Amino acid sequence: MPKFTLTDLVALPNTLVKMPRLGFGVYQSPPETCIQSVLTALKAGYRHIDTAQYYTNEREVGEAVRRSGIPREEIFVTTKIIRTTENPDRAYETAVKSVEKIGLGYVDLFLIHTPGRGKGARKVTWGALERLVEEGKARSIGVSNYGIGHIEEMKGYAKIWPPHVNQIELHPWCQQREITTYCRTNNIAIQAYCPLVRNYKAKDPTLLALADKYERTTAQILIRYCLQKEWVPLPKSDNEGRIYENANIFGFEIEDGDMGVLDGLDQGARGAVVMAVINR
Numbered sequence: 498m499p500k501f502t503l504t505d506l507v508a509l510p511n512t513l514v515k516m517p518r519l520g521f522g523v524y525q526s527p528p529e530t531c532i533q534s535v536l537t538a539l540k541a542g543y544r545h546i547d548t549a550q551y552y553t554n555e556r557e558v559g560e561a562v563r564r565s566g567i568p569r570e571e572i573f574v575t576t577k578i579i580r581t582t583e584n585p586d587r588a589y590e591t592a593v594k595s596v597e598k599i600g601l602g603y604v605d606l607f608l609i610h611t612p613g614r615g616k617g618a619r620k621v622t623w624g625a626l627e628r629l630v631e632e633g634k635a636r637s638i639g640v641s642n643y644g645i646g647h648i649e650e651m652k653g654y655a656k657i658w659p660p661h662v663n664q665i666e667l668h669p670w671c672q673q674r675e676i677t678t679y680c681r682t683n684n685i686a687i688q689a690y691c692p693l694v695r696n697y698k699a700k701d702p703t704l705l706a707l708a709d710k711y712e713r714t715t716a717q718i719l720i721r722y723c724l725q726k727e728w729v730p731l732p733k734s735d736n737e738g739r740i741y742e743n744a745n746i747f748g749f750e751i752e753d754g755d756m757g758v759l760d761g762l763d764q765g766a767r768g769a770v771v772m773a774v775i776n777r
């Protein structure tokens with residue numbers, strides 16, 4: 498039996514919160530398309546949606562969840578604050594605005610999108626997210642694109658440490674081994690963004706050979722690779738067929754030797770399509 502199922506949950510550290518092992522990304526899903534894409538994803542069995550202030554579709558994600566008729570507590574919704582700031586009121590207000598736009602009462606996970614504007618702003622913005630947890634507006638909080646230095650620095654100011662999640666770019670060409678090892682050691686759940694490398698590697702011969710061997714698509718191999726690395730992948734698609742295809746990854750297992758072959762494709766920071774973290 499292959500490991501993992503579509504309904505698997507990952508427990509977040511020091512909380513009662515459980516996060517579905519497969520997520521659905523909505524970056525570059527235009528508002529007019531996003532509702533339908535999320536509805537399709539929910540129909541296909543995804544229960545974890547990843548939006549952000551930056552994506553300008555928080556409202557549509559909330560709308561789709563409401564329209565789906567699926568009980569709120571069965572769906573895990575993440576958003577992210579884009580601008581860190583040293584102004585506590587501004588940080589808190591912009592975060593609350595996101596929760597209100599989504600309109601589901603609370604979010605399951607609120608992330609700081611990037612380490613951005615220096616330590617002072619990171620500290621104040623984290624304080625605002627901690628306040629959301631205290632007030633029940635966010636069930637868990639975390640960071641994105643944070644390196645080891647950023648997370649270590651938090652020990653000096655955080656009431657909630659470790660952050661529950663670090664969302665970073667991860668796929669065979671950008672494995673970020675230092676930060677993933679650090680997160681694992683410190684019990685921080687790892688989410689993988691750009692798990693499909695935006696389809697830029699669809700013609701890569703190694704990937705094509707594995708797709709051929711397992712009789713799967715290159716996208717399915719890449720998402721399955723994330724699962725077997727114990728990363729939570731967030732594939733994005735606005736296409737019905739591809740949304741289903743990307744969730745159909747639980748019926749096979751990549752052999753250890755082939756995981757090693759994919760591991761061998763790592764190019765470090767050079768392999769990133771968005772960014773690799775800065776660890777120190």
Ligand SMILES: NC(=O)c1ccc[n+]([C@@H]2O[C@H](COP(=O)([O-])OP(=O)(O)OC[C@H]3O[C@@H](n4cnc5c(N)ncnc54)[C@H](OP(=O)(O)O)[C@@H]3O)[C@@H](O)[C@H]2O)c1
Nearest residue numbers: 522523524547690691692693694695696716732733734735
């Ligand atoms: N925290 C951050 O800084 C950060 C940065 C980037 C992304 N993210 C999150 O991670 C999610 C995923 O990353 P991403 O959207 O940048 O890239 P991705 O999921 O690696 O790739 C999405 C692209 O691949 C295409 N695609 C999807 N399924 C496919 C398939 N089965 N076959 C061929 N092509 C396929 C999509 O086109 P179609 O839509 O036409 O299918 C889209 O162009 C985002 O949506 C967002 O939620 C976070």
